[in-house]
Amino acid sequence: MVFRHFRPRKPLSRLRCRYIRWASWFSDRNEAAHGIHVTGASGRRPQHLAHVAPGHPAASRDPALGGTRLRHAIRGVFALPAQDRPLRRRPRRDHLANPGLGGLGRIGDWWTQPIVYQKVVIFTLLFEVTGLGCGSGPLTGRFMPPIGGILYWLRPNTIRLPAWPGKVPFTRGDTRTAFDVALYAIVLIGGVWALLSPGHGGPVTTAGDVGLIDPVRVVPTIVALALLGLRDKTVFLAARGEHYWLKLFVFFFPFTDQVAACKLIMLCLWWGAAVSKLNHHFPYVVAVMTSNNALLRSRVFTPLKHLLYLDHVNDLRPSLLPKLMAHVGGTTAEFVVPTVLVFFAADHPWRWFLIAFMVLFHLNIISNLPMGVPLEWNVFFIFSLFYLFGHYGAVRATDLRSPVLLALVILAVVVVIVGNMFPERISFLPAMRYYAGNWATSVWCFRAGAEEKIDADIVKSSALVVNQLARLYDPETAEILADKIAAFRAMHVHGRALNGLLPRAIDDEADYKIREGEIVAGPLVGWNFGEGHLHNEQLVEAVQRRCRFEDGDVRVIVLEGQPIHVQRQSYRILDAKTGLIEAGYVDVKDMLTRQPWPEPGDDCPVHVIDDAHG
Numbered sequence: 001m002v003f004r005h006f007r008p009r010k011p012l013s014r015l016r017c018r019y020i021r022w023a024s025w026f027s028d029r030n031e032a033a034h035g036i037h038v039t040g041a042s043g044r045r046p047q048h049l050a051h052v053a054p055g056h057p058a059a060s061r062d063p064a065l066g067g068t069r070l071r072h073a074i075r076g077v078f079a080l081p082a083q084d085r086p087l088r089r090r091p092r093r094d095h096l097a098n099p100g101l102g103g104l105g106r107i108g109d110w111w112t113q114p115i116v117y118q119k120v121v122i123f124t125l126l127f128e129v130t131g132l133g134c135g136s137g138p139l140t141g142r143f144m145p146p147i148g149g150i151l152y153w154l155r156p157n158t159i160r161l162p163a164w165p166g167k168v169p170f171t172r173g174d175t176r177t178a179f180d181v182a183l184y185a186i187v188l189i190g191g192v193w194a195l196l197s198p199g200h201g202g203p204v205t206t207a208g209d210v211g212l213i214d215p216v217r218v219v220p221t222i223v224a225l226a227l228l229g230l231r232d233k234t235v236f237l238a239a240r241g242e243h244y245w246l247k248l249f250v251f252f253f254p255f256t257d258q259v260a261a262c263k264l265i266m267l268c269l270w271w272g273a274a275v276s277k278l279n280h281h282f283p284y285v286v287a288v289m290t291s292n293n294a295l296l297r298s299r300v301f302t303p304l305k306h307l308l309y310l311d312h313v314n315d316l317r318p319s320l321l322p323k324l325m326a327h328v329g330g331t332t333a334e335f336v337v338p339t340v341l342v343f344f345a346a347d348h349p350w351r352w353f354l355i356a357f358m359v360l361f362h363l364n365i366i367s368n369l370p371m372g373v374p375l376e377w378n379v380f381f382i383f384s385l386f387y388l389f390g391h392y393g394a395v396r397a398t399d400l401r402s403p404v405l406l407a408l409v410i411l412a413v414v415v416v417i418v419g420n421m422f423p424e425r426i427s428f429l430p431a432m433r434y435y436a437g438n439w440a441t442s443v444w445c446f447r448a449g450a451e452e453k454i455d456a457d458i459v460k461s462s463a464l465v466v467n468q469l470a471r472l473y474d475p476e477t478a479e480i481l482a483d484k485i486a487a488f489r490a491m492h493v494h495g496r497a498l499n500g501l502l503p504r505a506i507d508d509e510a511d512y513k514i515r516e517g518e519i520v521a522g523p524l525v526g527w528n529f530g531e532g533h534l535h536n537e538q539l540v541e542a543v544q545r546r547c548r549f550e551d552g553d554v555r556v557i558v559l560e561g562q563p564i565h566v567q568r569q570s571y572r573i574l575d576a577k578t579g580l581i582e583a584g585y586v587d588v589k590d591m592l593t594r595q596p597w598p599e600p601g602d603d604c605p606v607h608v609i610d611d612a613h614g
Helices: 017-024 047-052 070-074 104-110 114-129 178-195 215-231 233-238 241-252 255-276 282-291 299-306 320-345 351-367 375-391 403-421 450-457 465-472 475-490 493-505 517-525 537-547
Strands: 309-311 315-318 441-447 512-516 554-559 568-575 579-587 607-611
Touching: 114 178, 114 215, 114 233, 114 241, 114 255, 114 375, 178 215, 215 233, 215 241, 233 241, 241 255, 241 403, 255 320, 255 375, 255 403, 282 315, 282 320, 315 320, 320 351, 320 375, 351 375, 441 450, 441 493, 441 517, 450 465, 450 537, 465 475, 465 517, 475 493, 475 512, 475 517, 493 554, 493 568, 493 579, 512 517, 517 537, 537 554, 537 568
Parallel strands: none
Antiparallel strands: 309 315, 441 512, 441 554, 554 568, 568 579, 579 607
16 A cells, blocks of 8 residues: 555654655755755666656655655645646647738737637637647656647557447447547547638627638537547547537527627536535645645745645644635635626626636636646636626626527536536536546556556557656656655545555555556546546456456556535445455545544444445
8 A cells, every 4th residue: 555664753643654755755846956856766866867857855665764754745746857847837829810810919909809719719629639738748647748639549449438338329349449530530620620710701790800610610520529429438528528519519609699608608617616616625625736836836935835734744634724715715706706707797897806806716726736737728717708708798698599508508507416416427527526626536556567567468659657757767766756646646535535445455555556546547548637437447347358467466446526415425446357346435524534644553434335245
């Protein structure tokens, strides 16, 4: 397990096991500036890799070096090479100019044109579905190469995960075929075709404009992405279909209806995110995210980060401060401000105060460098604030006249409601349960040689994450960096549940390598974004069909999200060969009392409802 071989310095109060070593490696970028350097197994960093040294202090996986430097966990959660950081802060620009509008140098003259918002939607969908947006770069465990997406989904014989293989005809199987590759190519080609199209239909505003995109041009992308999503849910989720694909349907209606419908869709996204944060998980997210805030990396802010926890050494549960930040500055604001913007602000001058508040809201999310890298998502929201609520503030949501568009918005709301009540059935993305700390998750346990078998027997576009890192550094440093991801998970409520369930999945933790499900799924399916349904039984079965592991070679713990009306989370323990070992649930209240590390005599409270061994 992640907590083995720890030598306590003090009895009981310092029993922080292997987690402490993880926490010690969570330093911020300033460590390097103060003369602290990383060494690998050889004790020194090879000169040719000096420019990609990860930003954690000198560390070893030697059990004798447990230490008590827990402060690093709350100073910078996921330290990366300095040269990798621009990858997660890269500018979001270069949207293609429309024929007849002029170049980027004249953006001030044409950014409010009706066709511009349509093209921003299409561009962002393409950016996401190629793998350049969410799920890219070091924060999602992508190093060599830094993206999956297009490198994976244009490659036959890779793993695909159909949405409902037992219910939808012609979607069974888990191998990508030439048909799947063709559908993906149509999504890309159709998107570029629409993106490069001139205006159609003449001016649609009194100010004069070049018209709108001919809606026929988005039909190939709409149809191909829908069909592809049924055959491989990963691609549809990566395209952020619950947002950008949904907005493609809006293009078929008059411009006033388009603006009104887009405002309502934005409201659904804000409200969905706010509803999902009505839980005990979100303050943990806020504490961890703030610890990783790009603007708080100086040592000057270390005391502030200490205030995020009840005791920054002995009790890593969130203090009152992140609870207020989460449920007042976060949840309440996400309910109230967008509601006023959509239904009451219209074109009143004071709407700009609300717009400014929401811009700061999304800039704060970007500055926290969230795992999964949803940076384009927040940039899109900022642009939408200025475009929909700033320039077109006079168009109210109540101006929507199309019953079809209204039905589309209502359908999206229904999916959100069902997804919150039955999170095991609907992905957290269409359920709009964004970054609330309440996701489906998993932990994979590999015996010696199992990971090597996966790398050898499964077609994919990149090696497993640990092997990517070993090529950049050395095997020991690669293991340290992989452990940091597990430590990040342990800081959340569900991570404490997963670690508590680990002894129920494997007998001797020393015989296994423990991997966060996200870094397993990423190389295997081409994309990962905190969606545990991409690394549950479906992926386990696909891997087993290719690798044929023996009993005990691979064990997986799957933890579902918490339903909004029930304070419990279901879990399943699986063996790659024999299937279900145990199923049950954990009470959220029990997880709220736990630390990221086990205490002496610790026994995670569980409620077993299905035990394959009787």
